[in-house]
Amino acid sequence: MEQLVDRLSPPAVIAVFILPFVPIIPILKVAKLWLLAHHHYVWAALTIAGGKIVGAAFSTRVYAIARPKMVQVRWFSRLEAKVVWLLDFGHRTLENIPAWVTARALGRRLVQSARASIAATWIALRRKVTSERRSSFSRRWALALRRIRSRWSA
Incomplete structure (x- = not known):
């Protein structure tokens, strides 16, 4: 993964970061609905939880590897700064x-x-x-x- 990120341009790295989630999200939604329709509630819950865990682990790994290149894109850098500020603001607000x-x-x-x-x-x-x-x-x-x-x- 690191070698792929090194070879790609910053906009392509952002695409590598975002694109894997595009087909996965609808597939998991359809699987969840099918499992619920067939009364497989435990499997539906496990599918939801598993998808969240795998998605979070994958996105964290890709973000850690690709962040240096993604920050080179101006709009991504601004968006990241705004998201970090909102998270900090939310934490400060909650702590009060x-x-x-x-x-x-x-x-x-x-x-x-x-x-x-x-x-x-x-x-x-x-x-x-x-x-x-x-x-x-x-x-x-x-x-x-x-x-x-x-x-x-x-």
Whole structure:
């Protein structure tokens, strides 16, 4: 991908950045509608989520590689600056809303408690599994194996 971007002109790089999404978006929409029409709700949700994840990963990769060339095009540079400014403005605005600050703090606490709960459950499960491994049967079996080994080695 890097070699392709190096060989192309800046306007062509912008086309390489935009064009892969043109056929993908309608195809995913049709697939989603078909899956919903046939009552495959889980597959439709997975198609939507998968398309979003793959699209975001692909566009992030292409943007990281192609940005130096795309910024050479004046209108793209202006558009990028405006988008970055809008994102910063949105973040600053959200951070000044008390309800947003409270919701973020609550979300952090929920994530921390969920992590602690999952870790405690995992530790308890491991203890249960390891303690079950040493049941009376397994202890007797291990003792019998040791006796057999000692007789064979003597």
